[in-house]
Amino acid sequence: MQPLAFVDIETTGSNFERDRITEVAIATLQGNQTEYWETLLNPEILIPTFIQSLTGISSQMVQDKPLFSEIGPEIYRHLDQKIFVAHNARFDYGFLKAAFQNIGLNFKPKVVCTVKLSRLLFPQEKKHNLDSILERYSIVNTARHRAMGDAKAILQFWQHCEKEFGAQRILEAVQTLLGKQSLPPHIDGKIIEAIPDTPGVYLFFGENKECLYIGKSKNIKTRVLSHFQSSLKQRKEAKLSLQIREIDWIETSGELGALLLESELIKKRLPLMNIRLRKTSSMHAWQLTPSPSGYLIPTLISKRDLEPGLQENLYGLFKSRRDALNYMRGITEKYSLCEAVMGLESTKPGQSCFAFQLKKCFGDCVGQGNQQLHNLKLTTALENLRLQKWPYRAAVAIKEGDVCHVFDQWCYLGASKTLEDTEDLVKNATPEFDQDIYKIAKKHLSSVAKQQVFELDLPRKY
Numbered sequence: 001m002q003p004l005a006f007v008d009i010e011t012t013g014s015n016f017e018r019d020r021i022t023e024v025a026i027a028t029l030q031g032n033q034t035e036y037w038e039t040l041l042n043p044e045i046l047i048p049t050f051i052q053s054l055t056g057i058s059s060q061m062v063q064d065k066p067l068f069s070e071i072g073p074e075i076y077r078h079l080d081q082k083i084f085v086a087h088n089a090r091f092d093y094g095f096l097k098a099a100f101q102n103i104g105l106n107f108k109p110k111v112v113c114t115v116k117l118s119r120l121l122f123p124q125e126k127k128h129n130l131d132s133i134l135e136r137y138s139i140v141n142t143a144r145h146r147a148m149g150d151a152k153a154i155l156q157f158w159q160h161c162e163k164e165f166g167a168q169r170i171l172e173a174v175q176t177l178l179g180k181q182s183l184p185p186h187i188d189g190k191i192i193e194a195i196p197d198t199p200g201v202y203l204f205f206g207e208n209k210e211c212l213y214i215g216k217s218k219n220i221k222t223r224v225l226s227h228f229q230s231s232l233k234q235r236k237e238a239k240l241s242l243q244i245r246e247i248d249w250i251e252t253s254g255e256l257g258a259l260l261l262e263s264e265l266i267k268k269r270l271p272l273m274n275i276r277l278r279k280t281s282s283m284h285a286w287q288l289t290p291s292p293s294g295y296l297i298p299t300l301i302s303k304r305d306l307e308p309g310l311q312e313n314l315y316g317l318f319k320s321r322r323d324a325l326n327y328m329r330g331i332t333e334k335y336s337l338c339e340a341v342m343g344l345e346s347t348k349p350g351q352s353c354f355a356f357q358l359k360k361c362f363g364d365c366v367g368q369g370n371q372q373l374h375n376l377k378l379t380t381a382l383e384n385l386r387l388q389k390w391p392y393r394a395a396v397a398i399k400e401g402d403v404c405h406v407f408d409q410w411c412y413l414g415a416s417k418t419l420e421d422t423e424d425l426v427k428n429a430t431p432e433f434d435q436d437i438y439k440i441a442k443k444h445l446s447s448v449a450k451q452q453v454f455e456l457d458l459p460r461k462y
């Protein structure tokens with residue numbers, strides 16, 4: 001990306017024709033490098049008292065400072081070849097453009113307004129003025145309403161956005177704001193216009209209504225547009241963009257609704273370009289149970305006997321027996337566990353495993369190992385695959401907007417309009433465990449406010 005110039009100016013007022021600039025600050029960001037430049041200016045007119053008290057810039061402070069006609073070319077050099085970034089950019093850009101014009105300089109940078117950036121990235125927020133933004137992200141501004149104080153503050157806001165969304169997303173947002181998005185050749189701009197800025201799921205179709213891709217977002221429009229912006233750089237997105245003939249979308253009550261619907265639709269429609277969420281019919285997990293000697297022994301449990309959410313000490317899931325075994329072999333080797341204890345090698349009683357002869361096992365097979373250490377290494381190695389037990393006594397409803405999503409034992413039972421309606425839902429449910437739903441529900445239940453979750457004291461049929 002081009003270097004960015006975060007600009008703020010102070011003026012004698014808000015009229016482009018009559019008022020003049022009293023201060024210019026430019027904070028340049030190039031890669032990770034920052035550079036600061038600022039100057040006060042003699043506006044050659046009186047600074048009104050209320051502006052003096054707002055900015056702290058008095059007429060005395062600027063009377064021996066350079067005129068714009070003197071220092072203008074230097075300001076121009078500091079902004080040249082950079083993207084002009086400002087909060088309410090029209091104001092700062094408008095003043096500078098007019099001032100440059102007066103001294104015969106044509107100023108035409110790419111302009112990005114951080115109010116618009118904030119609206120684009122944080123559509124859920126209502127206020128996008130600088131004070132609200134600074135407060136929201138705890139950005140400290142030691143010189144509010146002085147040019148450099150504000151320029152540095154918007155630079156920090158930008159860095160906050162990069163941290164939260166990643167540089168790629170910010171680049172896409174900048175392209176959107178610069179009007180540089182490229183639409184797919186077969187898609188009318190009016191369709192894009194019609195896509196709402198709300199949470200939901202979107203579907204891309206190719207020729208003959210073939211489903212190409214299904215995605216979800218807190219903001220469908222922004223997400224759909226970001227596909228087309230990255231199509232300028234990424235081959236996969238470029239290919240998708242060429243194939244799209246139709247776009248469809250379904251609004252949802254919120255992010256959870258979008259995640260659940262996305263998962264359901266992908267499994268139903270098997271879009272050509274979604275790989276991650278495709279349904280897997282086969283499931284396996286390891287269960288750890290202590291042997292009489294105290295060693296935790298892994299047992300492979302396959303779909304028929306698997307009750308995720310109900311069984312203790314379950315680790316997985318794996319798509320096939322082979323995947324599960326390969327995984328266990330991998331950690332056995334990596335953590336120098338004993339293959340015989342792990343059940344991966346059959347040995348006669350009293351006989352050591354093969355790895356012991358190579359000094360890669362600590363002798364757990366022949367009573368020389370440390371049982372506690374062996375157990376600890378095994379559970380630590382498996383920790384991130386642990387399948388959590390269902391933490392509630394019964395089914396729960398999670399309220400999102402005007403919808404109740406009902407879950408039980410990590411299975412999704414469906415949605416209802418009111419809490420009263422959930423009774424039928426639970427009564428008629430035939431829950432089926434699904435790893436994606438498990439992940440969605442687990443993540444959501446750990447982050448959602450407690451008052452949004454309702455334990456349903458209803459009899460289960462299943």
Ligand SMILES: [Zn+2]
Pocket residue numbers: 337338339340341352353354355356361362363364365366
């Ligand atoms: Zn061994």
